[in-house]
Amino acid sequence: xxxxxxxxxxxxxxxxxxxxxxxxxxxxxxxxxxxxxxxxxxxxxxxxxxxxxxxxxxxxxxxxxxxxxxxxxxxxxxxxxxxxxxxxxxxxxxxxxxxxxxxxxxxxxxxxxxx
Amino acid sequence: xxxxxxxxxxxxxxxxxxxxxxxxxxxxxxxxxxxxxxxxxxxxxxxxxxxxxxxxxxxxxxxxxxxxxxxxxxxxxxxxxxxxxxxxxxxxxxxxxxxxxxxxxxxxxxx
Numbered sequence: 573x574x575x576x577x578x579x580x581x582x583x584x585x586x587x588x589x590x591x592x593x594x595x596x597x598x599x600x601x602x603x604x605x606x607x608x609x610x611x612x613x614x615x616x617x618x619x620x621x622x623x624x625x626x627x628x629x630x631x632x633x634x635x636x637x638x639x640x641x642x643x644x645x646x647x648x649x650x651x652x653x654x655x656x657x658x659x660x661x662x663x664x665x666x667x668x669x670x671x672x673x674x675x676x677x678x679x680x681x682x683x684x685x686x687x
Numbered sequence: 688x689x690x691x692x693x694x695x696x697x698x699x700x701x702x703x704x705x706x707x708x709x710x711x712x713x714x715x716x717x718x719x720x721x722x723x724x725x726x727x728x729x730x731x732x733x734x735x736x737x738x739x740x741x742x743x744x745x746x747x748x749x750x751x752x753x754x755x756x757x758x759x760x761x762x763x764x765x766x767x768x769x770x771x772x773x774x775x776x777x778x779x780x781x782x783x784x785x786x787x788x789x790x791x792x793x794x795x796x797x798x
Contacts, residue, residue: 614691614773628784630785660728678729678730678731681728
């Protein structure tokens with residue numbers, strides 16, 4: 573019963589480096605999301621996926637790429653990290669069935685610092 | 688784009704008090720979520736509602752669709768209720784395209 577697992581939990585990057593954040597869920601959820609949380613602001617949607625092989629842009633997608641090759645995994649990539657990408661990143665998943673929509677399950681977060 | 692506003696931003700109360708946190712949104716929604724973020728950072732979903740009222744233990748959530756307003760109430764508050772409470776709105780029927788979040792209410796319950 574792991575729910576949503578994010579790796580890594582902490583990371584420090586130098587400007588220009590790349591990295592991938594991994595989100596894995598074991599609940600067979602259809603929908604997966606990446607959000608970022610910054611001080612004084614609400615969580616903001618970066619990218620999301622409504623199913624295996626599909627992705628879509630959210631509110632703040634610039635500088636990020638995503639992939640969902642398997643239903644249980646949703647990867648967030650930073651190709652060339654910038655200090656503005658210093659944030660706490662949350663992955664979440666949810667699902668709907670027979671027209672009913674069910675609530676969210678969040679990962680524990682990844683604290684990323686870009687120096 | 689939906690605007691989600693919460694009040695108050697910060698709230699300090701004594702143990703046992705009745706707590707109310709308010710949330711308003713600007714555009715019609717399919718559902719309103721209440722979430723709790725612990726001091727350690729984890730986020731837990733408390734309620735998802737599209738009409739009326741829901742209750743879980745000492746927590747009660749209500750929504751008024753016509754007024755575009757929701758409230759979260761905590762009865763007999765306890766120090767362990769200290770956390771950030773966040774409301775968020777989903778636009779689409781399936782909720783597939785993500786949530787729009789308020790900035791959160793930082794609640795401290797003093798013994």
